[in-house]
Amino acid sequence: MGTVYLARREGAATQVALKTINPELLDDGDLLRRFQREAEALSMVSGAYTARVLDSGIDAGRPYLAMELLDGRPLDVHLREQGPIRTPAALRAMALALAVALSGVHRLGLVHRDLKPANIMLTSAGPRLLDFGIADLVDGTRLTRTGAGPGTLTYMAPEQFGEDRAGPAADVWAWACCVVCAAHGASPFAATAPGAVIRRIVDGAPEPAALAAVHSLDPELAAAVARALTADPAARPVDGAALVELLTSHGNPHHEPTRVDALREEITRGWRTLAL
Structure with missing residues (x-):
């Protein structure tokens, strides 16, 4: 446009x-x-x-x-030119940074609704979330025309194919798809035809080999991804803040909240392991 x-x-x-x-x-x-x-x-x-x-x-x-003006290139271009991210620390850094970005978006009552590799910029200073062109106020008026489907098919959550409005949980689903794509090279719901993509998202399950790519690098991150890909949006982390909490709890529900500076340091340290 x-x-x-x-x-x-x-x-x-x-x-x-x-x-x-x-x-x-x-x-x-x-x-x-x-x-x-x-x-x-x-x-x-x-x-x-x-x-x-x-x-x-x-x-x-x-x-x-x-x-x-940002340096670097989008994740989809990086994947085409260099292949999947195979460094565990870099993959976790990207996942954490995007979760932090979504927490800021959702805190304002916004939903991105088009989180995909093309909207993730890999810069020297870390990942950056781009393009809120179809972001929508959770409690506002839907801006896309009736019949004009928001989002990109292979990163859309099951509820986006129904009558219900997509909330922050749809961004959490897309986050998981992007993390899988970064490790595997394609969305876990990729298929040869649009109808097959929709069937896989609504009635099927993510590609096992795609999830295995994340698990081989970071089993704990893979568990968070699996939770975020739950078909029922109520069973996923409710928003970006809950996603950050899930990623930093390390399976301990009574842990002390991770400080912002410590979280940024972990992201920075992990991101330095990625060859851009």
Whole structure:
């Protein structure tokens, strides 16, 4: 729907990523509202593992979103060029960072609804969660048109194929799919046809070999992934904060909460083991 430019503000040296809607789409009210929603959502979300919005608005009738310029590349590109992540510490660092990012999103009453490898940027400073273009207020009005399915098929939760609104638990499901993809190279629900994907998600089970790829690297992380892929959303961690709690409890329900600085140090230390 848009183009991203390398840009800088006149008179300033700082470079930014400038996202705009393509001119031929400017008469599409739904897309304009989606772009505006992305700007509003991103400006609200802050944290070490999300992309920062620096400015947004409309110039000469064309909406724009200026974001911090990130190095690195998306997870899907990394997987195509270098293959799956095979370092346990790096995989856990990515899983933890994304869970922390989701906790910040969900704390604001937002649902990302399109968490997938293309929206995970692998930067030198750690993973970054991108693109809240179809994020939705949990208690607000659904922004996507009726029949315009949100999300990307192989990362969508079972409830997204029904009539119920997708809540934070759908992001938790997508988180698990992304962790599996990072270790295995593909979603645990990948199939040759859309219908087969939907059947596998709604009525089947994740690919055993895909889950085994995570288990071989980090059995504890694999257990959290399996919990997050429970078909009943009520049986998953309810949101990003609960997911962080699950990942840091190490099976001890009475553990002391992990300090934020200690959590960031673990993520940083693990991320350094990944060759980007």
